[in-house]
Every structure is written in structure tokens, then in C-alpha cells.
Amino acid sequence: MEGPGDRAFRLLNEYSSGFMVSQVLFAACELGVFDLLAQAPEPLDTAELATRLGTSLHGTELLLDVCASLELLTVETKRNRAVYQNTDLSTTFLVRTSPTCQLHMLLYLSRTTYLCWGHLAAAVREGKNQYKRAFGVPSEQLFTAIYRSEAERLLFMRGLAEIWSVHGVGVMTAFDLSAFSVICDLGGASGALARVCASLYPDSSVLVLEVPEVVRAARSLFLSTVEAPVSFREGDFFKDPLPEADLYILARVLHDWTDEKCSELLAKIHHTCKPGGGILVVESVLEEDRRGPLTTQLYSLNMLVQTEGRERTPAEYRSLICSAGFQDFQLKKTGKIYDVILARK
Numbered sequence: 001m002e003g004p005g006d007r008a009f010r011l012l013n014e015y016s017s018g019f020m021v022s023q024v025l026f027a028a029c030e031l032g033v034f035d036l037l038a039q040a041p042e043p044l045d046t047a048e049l050a051t052r053l054g055t056s057l058h059g060t061e062l063l064l065d066v067c068a069s070l071e072l073l074t075v076e077t078k079r080n081r082a083v084y085q086n087t088d089l090s091t092t093f094l095v096r097t098s099p100t101c102q103l104h105m106l107l108y109l110s111r112t113t114y115l116c117w118g119h120l121a122a123a124v125r126e127g128k129n130q131y132k133r134a135f136g137v138p139s140e141q142l143f144t145a146i147y148r149s150e151a152e153r154l155l156f157m158r159g160l161a162e163i164w165s166v167h168g169v170g171v172m173t174a175f176d177l178s179a180f181s182v183i184c185d186l187g188g189a190s191g192a193l194a195r196v197c198a199s200l201y202p203d204s205s206v207l208v209l210e211v212p213e214v215v216r217a218a219r220s221l222f223l224s225t226v227e228a229p230v231s232f233r234e235g236d237f238f239k240d241p242l243p244e245a246d247l248y249i250l251a252r253v254l255h256d257w258t259d260e261k262c263s264e265l266l267a268k269i270h271h272t273c274k275p276g277g278g279i280l281v282v283e284s285v286l287e288e289d290r291r292g293p294l295t296t297q298l299y300s301l302n303m304l305v306q307t308e309g310r311e312r313t314p315a316e317y318r319s320l321i322c323s324a325g326f327q328d329f330q331l332k333k334t335g336k337i338y339d340v341i342l343a344r345k
């Protein structure tokens with residue numbers, strides 16, 4: 001039986017090797033293991049996988065066996081050789097052609113987020129993001145640092161969109177939004193959540209306000225292939241006038257910014273919002289006492305290493321939103337990663 005000392009050491013070991021687990025997942029995605037297995041008509045052995053991936057036999061064998069232990073692959077022995085195939089998890093979330101694929105967010109975590117986390121101690125010491133240390137770029141203009149190249153921007157946008165294929169409907173139905181006829185998603189990236197909104201509320205018109213380079217990318221990347229009932233407007237939500245609407249969505253936007261910048265943005269929205277209109281804030285909300293959820297606590301550290309912001313408690317959101325003039329603050333905890341707040345002008 002496991003004693004208290006055993007448990008402590010097991011936990012210590014699990015925590016210290018946690019990054020190795022992430023790296024196995026990232027490497028298998030980078031190498032295209034799951035896509036290759038999805039295309040193969042039958043399970044493949046190590047030699048076949050290594051040949052088709054252009055990888056070493058030795059390294060491939062080690063990686064595949066860990067993937068099997070992590071339930072990312074299944075393994076069976078047939079005629080004295082191990083053969084691998086995708087599990088339900090990898091078929092659903094890691095294969096490029098799956099409608100709920102999360103591959104681009106994993107690649108973004110692997111290529112960008114992970115490198116910022118390598119400087120977590122420095123981030124805690126300094127209280128600021130780590131783009132300068134991780135990539136040598138100045139971090140004063142947050143989204144200039146985040147969008148360091150066209151490829152980086154596209155990967156981030158694709159990654160941001162992916163979560164809404166899983167949680168978009170839950171978030172957009174947490175409250176009945178059918179009474180809002182014009183809905184504006186501020187900082188709505190590629191329009192993935194806006195499209196979920198438009199499909200659920202077909203009588204509303206849905207608009208995304210984004211910075212020009214994101215709108216251009218969204219048009220070429222996403223709208224060429226998808227008939228989307230959303231429109232896009234180029235603009236800076238801090239500097240430019242906001243489009244008129246009766247509902248403003250802020251999904252994963254407030255967590256990027258300091259309290260001061262959030263207050264500035266919320267006051268601006270309140271000023272433009274039609275009377276009776278409102279705001280819908282979609283964020284991962286901390287417990288009131290900040291003791292959880294662990295995922296949200298980790299996201300808050302992620303905001304430290306990558307942005308100017310943090311995840312917040314219900315009281316912190318209430319204070320920011322009501323100080324800007326909104327009333328009838330309602331929070332719906334979804335039980336999933338993202339929670340939803342509705343408040344009215």
C-alpha cells in the first residue's frame with residue numbers, strides 16, 4: 001500500500017516529468033504521427049511509420065511506446081511486431097481532418113507558449129511577459145510581440161478557433177441571446193465563435209471587430225472555404241470608434257490586459273452600447289478564493305508569461321464591469337474551461 005512518503009515522492013516525480021509528457025504530445029503532432037495513422041488503411045509498425053515520417057527507427061519506437069502509455073495510440077503485437085493505431089482521443093482531437101481537431105493550438109503551445117514558460121521564474125521575479133527573453137522581441141506592444149510573423153499569426157488564429165469547435169455552442173447558449181439583433185465580437189480573431197453565434201441566432205447580425213492584419217488573414221484563410229454569415233470590420237478597439245451593437249462579446253480578451261486597460265475598454269463599450277444592450281464576457285473564471293480550478297490558475301500564469309493580463313475571480317469581473325456602468329451582472333459557470341458573464345446597460 002502507498003504510504004504518505006510514497007505519495008509525496010510519486011507526486012514530485014509526476015510534476016517534474018510533466019513537461020516530458022507535453023513534449024511527447026507536441027513532438028508526435030509536429031511529426032505528423034496521428035495524421036499518418038489516420039490515413040493508413042491498417043495499423044502500422046515502427047519501421048513503416050519511421051520510413052514514412054522520415055524519422056529514426058530508434059527514436060520512433062520510443063516515442064510511439066510512450067504515446068501508447070499516454071492513450072494517444074493503441075499498440076498490439078502481431079506476428080512478433082508491435083503495430084500502432086490512433087485512439088478515440090487522437091482521432092477526435094489530433095487528426096487534421098477532424099472537425100474538432102486541436103492540432104494548431106498544440107503546435108502554438110509547442111512553438112511559442114512553451115518557450116515563454118521556460119522563463120517562468122523570470123516572469124514571476126519581474127511580473128511581466130517573456131517575449132524578450134524567449135524571442136528577442138520587445139514586449140511593450142503586446143500584439144506586435146504576439147504576431148511576430150505572418151506564420152505565427154496564422155497558427156495562433158487557427159489555434160484560437162479550434163476550441164470553439166468543442167465549447168462554442170455551450171458558451172453561446174449559456175444565456176439566451178436571441179433578443180440581441182446586432183452582436184459585435186470585439187477581438188473575435190478568425191470569427192470562429194462569431195460563426196457559432198450566427199448559426200445559433202440566425203435572426204441576429206454578427207460582426208467581428210479585429211486589427212487589420214487579422215481581418216485580412218481571416219478573409220483569406222477561413223472565409224474562402226466557409227460560407228460564413230458574419231461580417232468583419234478592421235479597427236483597434238482601444239483607439240477607433242466601436243461599431244454600434246446591442247451586444248458586445250469579449251471572449252478571451254479581458255484576460256490579456258491590465259485592470260486599467262480593461263476599464264478603459266469596458267467604459268468605451270458602455271458608452272457605445274445601445275440602452276438595454278449588454279456585454280457577454282467569455283473567460284476561464286477563478287474560484288472566488290483563488291484556490292482553483294487548477295487549469296484556470298495555470299492559465300493565469302500563462303497570461304503572466306505571454307500577456308499583460310491575468311485570469312480573474314467573479315468579484316473582480318463584477319467590479320470591472322459594474323464600474324464601467326453595466327448592471328444585472330450574471331455569471332454562468334459552464335463546468336467546462338470557459339465561463340460566461342452577461343451584464344446589461
Ligand SMILES: C[S@@+](CC[C@H](N)C(=O)[O-])C[C@H]1O[C@@H](n2cnc3c(N)ncnc32)[C@H](O)[C@@H]1O
Pocket residue numbers: 143160161186187188189190193209210211214235236237238239250251252253256
Ligand atoms: C486571446 S485572442 C481571443 C480571440 C477570440 N476572441 C477567441 O476567443 O478565440 C485576443 C484577440 O484580440 C485581438 N486584439 C488585440 N488587441 C486588439 C485591438 N486593439 N483591437 C482589436 N482587436 C484586438 C487580437 O488580435 C486577438 O485576436
